[in-house]
Amino acid sequence: MSDSAKANYAVDVKNLTVYYGKIPAISNIKLKVQDGEFLGIIGPNGGGKSTLLKAILGLIPITSGSVNIYGKPILENRKLISYVPQFAAIDKHFPITLTEVVLTGCLKKGLSPFYKYSSEQKALANELIEKVGLSALAKRRISELSGGEFQKMIIARALAAKPKILLLDEPTASVDTTSREQIYNLLEELNKSVTIVLVTHDLLAISSHVRTLACLNRELVYHAEPELTEDVLNGLYGCPVDLIAHGIPHRVLKEHGEGHND
Ligand code: ADP
Numbered sequence: 001m002s003d004s005a006k007a008n009y010a011v012d013v014k015n016l017t018v019y020y021g022k023i024p025a026i027s028n029i030k031l032k033v034q035d036g037e038f039l040g041i042i043g044p045n046g047g048g049k050s051t052l053l054k055a056i057l058g059l060i061p062i063t064s065g066s067v068n069i070y071g072k073p074i075l076e077n078r079k080l081i082s083y084v085p086q087f088a089a090i091d092k093h094f095p096i097t098l099t100e101v102v103l104t105g106c107l108k109k110g111l112s113p114f115y116k117y118s119s120e121q122k123a124l125a126n127e128l129i130e131k132v133g134l135s136a137l138a139k140r141r142i143s144e145l146s147g148g149e150f151q152k153m154i155i156a157r158a159l160a161a162k163p164k165i166l167l168l169d170e171p172t173a174s175v176d177t178t179s180r181e182q183i184y185n186l187l188e189e190l191n192k193s194v195t196i197v198l199v200t201h202d203l204l205a206i207s208s209h210v211r212t213l214a215c216l217n218r219e220l221v222y223h224a225e226p227e228l229t230e231d232v233l234n235g236l237y238g239c240p241v242d243l244i245a246h247g248i249p250h251r252v253l254k255e256h257g258e259g260h261n262d
């Protein structure tokens with residue numbers, strides 16, 4: 001890799017602070033995400049995880065600091081990022097099929113609702129639907145999808161924009177255990193060609209899939225390989241206290257994390 005390519009992190013967050021009114025949601029965040037990384041971000045509820053993703057995407061005003069995407073401000077490189085929001089703004093009762101939703105991922109902003117998709121776009125949508133394992137449901141109305149199927153559809157839609165970076169906010173929050181594991185396996189597969197930043201509560205599941213892990217509790221308190229030390233788990237840095245409350249054994253990350261850092 002050339003030096004200039006190395007210098008351009010997929011995401012480079014510098015001294016980022018975001019206030020809502022008078023309250024800081026995230027404070028002085030420094031976070032570099034390398035090209036090809038699979039970063040898991042964990043942290044307590046209200047710790048600022050969704051805020052960080054939205055700030056990276058330029059969806060909310062930042063108070064201070066900066067975000068660069070492959071060396072450029074988000075406005076210039078917005079097309080390189082796709083986002084799977086925590087709450088997808090889709091009415092589940094809208095009479096639309098799974099394929100039609102995935103196709104909307106190809107649309108650029110401002111296109112007419114009467115836009116006719118090209119045969120390439122249709123082929124891409126079918127390919128992505130197959131990739132996420134939903135071919136049998138391609139023509140199904142979205143009101144008839146399970147939580148897990150719905151999330152896989154949203155991931156396929158995000159991929160339809162052919163992103164280099166995929167940001168996902170709690171994609172497994174309301175899905176069953178089988179779908180959850182399928183989604184993580186899918187993300188691991190996608191990570192061969194896409195940089196992934198995944199926000200989740202689901203420490204046990206992500207520990208065996210992500211390459212690096214960060215803890216966010218207003219401040220970024222940890223960012224390294226997915227092995228939490230006792231200090232971190234003890235809440236010394238104020239992050240995974242809720243994990244301890246759930247009785248997760250201290251060494252679990254180390255066992256699962258092995259083999260990811262070759
Ligand atoms: P997480 O995703 O880690 O649960 P959020 O980023 O959603 O955390 O929220 C961080 C903090 O910012 C919380 O205290 C939350 O109540 C607050 N917050 C989030 N969105 C808004 C908003 N639009 N206006 C005011 N406060 C907000």
Ligand code: MG
Binds near residue numbers: 049050051086169
């Ligand atoms: Mg959130």
